Amino acid sequence: MPLSTPELCLFCRRLHAWDDATSPSRGADPDLIWRFPHSVVVLGSWQYFHGYCVLVSRTHAEELSQLERTTREAFLAEMCLLAEALEQEFRPRKLNYELLGNQVPHLHWHLFPRYAEDPGHLKPVWVAIDQAEGNAGEQARLTTGPCPREETARRIARRLQELTGR
Numbered sequence: 001m002p003l004s005t006p007e008l009c010l011f012c013r014r015l016h017a018w019d020d021a022t023s024p025s026r027g028a029d030p031d032l033i034w035r036f037p038h039s040v041v042v043l044g045s046w047q048y049f050h051g052y053c054v055l056v057s058r059t060h061a062e063e064l065s066q067l068e069r070t071t072r073e074a075f076l077a078e079m080c081l082l083a084e085a086l087e088q089e090f091r092p093r094k095l096n097y098e099l100l101g102n103q104v105p106h107l108h109w110h111l112f113p114r115y116a117e118d119p120g121h122l123k124p125v126w127v128a129i130d131q132a133e134g135n136a137g138e139q140a141r142l143t144t145g146p147c148p149r150e151e152t153a154r155r156i157a158r159r160l161q162e163l164t165g166r
């Protein structure tokens with residue numbers, strides 16, 4: 001029994017909106033950074049982890065095993081390209097890759113750059129994010145990056161443009 005169907009899925013609905021946009025890279029949604037053939041890059045909320053992105057599969061599936069092999073390989077290659085763009089642009093101490101889907105069961109990667117100056121850098125990000133639930137000050141701290149969101153989005157898009165030659 002699937003956990004979700006494309007009709008009820010939050011990401012499937014957002015994918016329609018993202019593809020309706022006219023620009024080749026960024027559309028009406030200011031968080032939309034890049035459209036790959038098999039996935040879409042959006043800027044995540046928690047910009048204390050500067051450069052945090054979510055990579056959403058264009059195919060509705062709950063598990064990697066449900067993707068047809070060539071689609072899965074392309075999706076993973078796109079995830080690696082995004083990782084490379086984040087590494088080049090932000091030079092984090094470490095990148096964290098997470099494919100969870102407990103809340104929205106549609107394949108999406110969380111790519112979190114981690115920085116040495118973050119006192120919690122040895123722990124998963126969710127420890128801090130869970131603590132920020134219901135704490136407006138902590139939420140504001142963790143959603144604020146060192147530069148405006150539009151600038152972060154532009155920087156990532158520029159790197160992806162260089163890497164993909166588009």
Ligand SMILES: [Zn+2]
Nearest residue numbers: 009012060106
């Ligand atoms: Zn979906």
